[in-house]
Amino acid sequence: MSIRTSTILAAMASAMIASAASAEIKVGFIGSLSSDTGLSTLRGAEIAIEELNADGGVLGQQIVLVKADTAEDPTEGVKAYEYLAESEEVDFIISGSIDDVSLGWLPRMQEFQIPTLDTWTSYVGIIDMIVEDYETMKPYFMNIASDEALATLYIDFGKDVLREKMGWKSVVILQEDTAFGGAINGLVTDALAPNAGIEVVDTIVYDITTNDFAPLFSRAQDSGADFIYLISSVNSQVVSSQYVKLQVPMGMTGVNVAALGQEFWEDTGGAAGGISTLSPVPSVGFKLDPVSQAFVDTYQAKYKSRPVMPHFNGFNAYHGVKQAMAAAEEAGGFNNTSWVTAMEKQDITLKLDGETWLRYAFWGNDEIEPRTGRTYPHNARFDITEPYNEASPSMVVIQWYEDGTSAVVYPDKYKTGEFTVPSWVKK
Amino acid sequence: MNLRWYHFALWALFILVMALIPELVSKGTLRIIIFANFLAIFAISWDVLSGRTGYISFGHPFLIGIGAYTSAILTKRFDVPIEYAIPAAVLMTMVGGIIVFLPALRIKGSYFALVTLAFMELIYQLVQVVRPDLTGGTRGMSGIETLTRGAVNGYYLSASLMVVVALSMWLLMRTQLGTALSAIGMNEESVRGSGLSTTRLKLFAFLTSAFVAGLGGAFYVHYLGSIAPRALFDINFLFTIIVAALIGGASTIIGPVIGAFFLTFLLEYLRPYLPGAERYFIYGMIALVLYMYEPKGLIQLFSNAWNSLFSRRESAGNQNSDQAGKQSDAL
Numbered sequence: 088m089s090i091r092t093s094t095i096l097a098a099m100a101s102a103m104i105a106s107a108a109s110a111e112i113k114v115g116f117i118g119s120l121s122s123d124t125g126l127s128t129l130r131g132a133e134i135a136i137e138e139l140n141a142d143g144g145v146l147g148q149q150i151v152l153v154k155a156d157t158a159e160d161p162t163e164g165v166k167a168y169e170y171l172a173e174s175e176e177v178d179f180i181i182s183g184s185i186d187d188v189s190l191g192w193l194p195r196m197q198e199f200q201i202p203t204l205d206t207w208t209s210y211v212g213i214i215d216m217i218v219e220d221y222e223t224m225k226p227y228f229m230n231i232a233s234d235e236a237l238a239t240l241y242i243d244f245g246k247d248v249l250r251e252k253m254g255w256k257s258v259v260i261l262q263e264d265t266a267f268g269g270a271i272n273g274l275v276t277d278a279l280a281p282n283a284g285i286e287v288v289d290t291i292v293y294d295i296t297t298n299d300f301a302p303l304f305s306r307a308q309d310s311g312a313d314f315i316y317l318i319s320s321v322n323s324q325v326v327s328s329q330y331v332k333l334q335v336p337m338g339m340t341g342v343n344v345a346a347l348g349q350e351f352w353e354d355t356g357g358a359a360g361g362i363s364t365l366s367p368v369p370s371v372g373f374k375l376d377p378v379s380q381a382f383v384d385t386y387q388a389k390y391k392s393r394p395v396m397p398h399f400n401g402f403n404a405y406h407g408v409k410q411a412m413a414a415a416e417e418a419g420g421f422n423n424t425s426w427v428t429a430m431e432k433q434d435i436t437l438k439l440d441g442e443t444w445l446r447y448a449f450w451g452n453d454e455i456e457p458r459t460g461r462t463y464p465h466n467a468r469f470d471i472t473e474p475y476n477e478a479s480p481s482m483v484v485i486q487w488y489e490d491g492t493s494a495v496v497y498p499d500k501y502k503t504g505e506f507t508v509p510s511w512v513k514k
Numbered sequence: 515m516n517l518r519w520y521h522f523a524l525w526a527l528f529i530l531v532m533a534l535i536p537e538l539v540s541k542g543t544l545r546i547i548i549f550a551n552f553l554a555i556f557a558i559s560w561d562v563l564s565g566r567t568g569y570i571s572f573g574h575p576f577l578i579g580i581g582a583y584t585s586a587i588l589t590k591r592f593d594v595p596i597e598y599a600i601p602a603a604v605l606m607t608m609v610g611g612i613i614v615f616l617p618a619l620r621i622k623g624s625y626f627a628l629v630t631l632a633f634m635e636l637i638y639q640l641v642q643v644v645r646p647d648l649t650g651g652t653r654g655m656s657g658i659e660t661l662t663r664g665a666v667n668g669y670y671l672s673a674s675l676m677v678v679v680a681l682s683m684w685l686l687m688r689t690q691l692g693t694a695l696s697a698i699g700m701n702e703e704s705v706r707g708s709g710l711s712t713t714r715l716k717l718f719a720f721l722t723s724a725f726v727a728g729l730g731g732a733f734y735v736h737y738l739g740s741i742a743p744r745a746l747f748d749i750n751f752l753f754t755i756i757v758a759a760l761i762g763g764a765s766t767i768i769g770p771v772i773g774a775f776f777l778t779f780l781l782e783y784l785r786p787y788l789p790g791a792e793r794y795f796i797y798g799m800i801a802l803v804l805y806m807y808e809p810k811g812l813i814q815l816f817s818n819a820w821n822s823l824f825s826r827r828e829s830a831g832n833q834n835s836d837q838a839g840k841q842s843d844a845l
Contacts, residue, residue, distance in 0.1 A: 120790035154789040161654070161745035165738055166549060170785060173665060174542030187742040190656040194739025198663055216657060265744075269642060269652035 101513040112150045115171035118183030120366050123348050123394040128183025128206045131404030134385055145412040161191030168192035172199040176362055178421045179411050186267055187209045200423050202226045206403035211235040217464045225427045230403045231367050232469035232481035238274040240471045240481045241365050244497045245283035248506050255313035260290040264295040271318045288312045295321045300329040317341035328358035334511040349396035352491050360489030361509030367399040372485045372493035376437040376444045406447040446478040475500055532673045539663040550778035551672035555679050557770030563723035565764035568699035569618050571631030573584030575723050576637050577818035579746045581607040581731030586658045586741050587648050602826040603732040611724025638747035661736045684767040695719050757801055763811030772812045
């Protein structure tokens, strides 16, 4: 072999090695980089990727993460998805998007057919789209229980606790003017009265920039309702702290997204006692299984800025990315059909004291959920019937107490405290 | 119309460049240009009304939204073919244009701007509460029929639409009608004093603007495949349209196009380096500095650059100064 030939062969070998080394799996993050919920998904994905890379990566390749901010704007979401798909050519997308943002980029997902996992959006309408058009929608997975399942279990809370334990018969809905707020309002209004025996006597819709809630609380009191059902996902701190500072003489529960974060107490200046909210699992005040606790420990060692504790979607992203990569290993890549089949079979059951505590799996395509009587293809597997042995419950109710602690107050299996009204409200 | 050969040459060059772009850039870049094309259409539409007549509209998303929602509802809820839905959407938007026009009969200046802003807020509330089964309510609609698939097809469609709109408006503004509209912006009383009906002229401007907004809105929603009230009836969307027109150069046609491309590319090119909200800060700073430095917009900067280049040539003995100066101002 001449020197020239050996040199060329050596160069070719070097090039091949370099090429193999530079081959990588690209994961795209789509979501808001300025919200606690968006950051929870991002950080959950980052930790999962670090752990996977430390174990040798996926398909023999290292995983890299590319971020695309949606700024919680639907059009920016479309641009972000296009950027990930066509500029970055990612293999898989993990989303921490809110409802209308996910709905905005869904047509792009259908076009590009990139495997995509949503960790925050719970809109059952997206699951309906999978039911109606499985072939086009099949790369899409949602590993949070759909809002319909959340509402179904929440109605149980209404019946078991609000109606039977507290004796409340009427409610006034105080709803922030957002897409999420409107949707939850519809579900609660439709289901609370017929199923829990609680009548909706008034609905107050307010703008997200509202900073004086005194007139709204006065109107709520004038309605004669027994309690307030708050639906707030954007600016929950202000309404919560004013409820406490004004000592509104009626109970308030509902959906309060800020209360899902560990910073809620500080954000309200300690004016959060008595606030309760429906929460996907896991949440603040939630007992964690060893695997989830290890994730939280890693998270808190790595990130010193808020959110100091990942929201539920951070857990979803952590386990979801690992499941997506395991599916890729099994399918030999992210080929649409084989990856989807492998992803549909992913199943992680996390136990606490020998009991099923959390489960990351998906409903089968033709599997009918017995209580609602419908299918939930590619939706997180949930359990809305006691004793919740099949999977995680679709939601829990958590409450902040006046001493700054928080606890899960419903359902009984996950309970770490009792539901109560603040000290200034007559029982 | 006072058309010269170089007008045709410049437009031909512009169309040729736009036609060749898919051969020269990546698909990711094409996607950026598609959004720039739509923003250019909206900015031209705003400029026809506000840049020319001086009636500053803060309610332009109201018109764009009517076009977008009408076409989306007709195609998704009533299975109307797109080829009928889009003209119907444009007509509906022109009706909206008349609604916006009515306050202009009595008020102007900041009062008119505030009333138009109220129109945007009004429709934002309406689409969420009135027949959410049709509008999709607060979440909007997804799965709306799209006209194209793929970056290249989307590019050609949006670019064709933008070029047709830009060329049509440019030709229109070179007529006496266009001159009269600009005159309204300078001194409405003088136009009235010269015997022209300013009411009819303004109505024409509002309807033309609404026509372009409706057309752009309808095509936009059939490009996106989704629509949400929060995305359309949003103050940021409104300001992006206005800033594109102002930063590019108001009261011109090519100015809003340049402004739209500049803003869209600036934001997207910052994305890999500043993926979060920081890029909006940089974007705002650059827009502010540019506008303070040259209130007449980028078109004026280009014109100045052309003229200074030409002046050097002139000093070297080039005798075609008049023509070159006119070329830079032609669009």
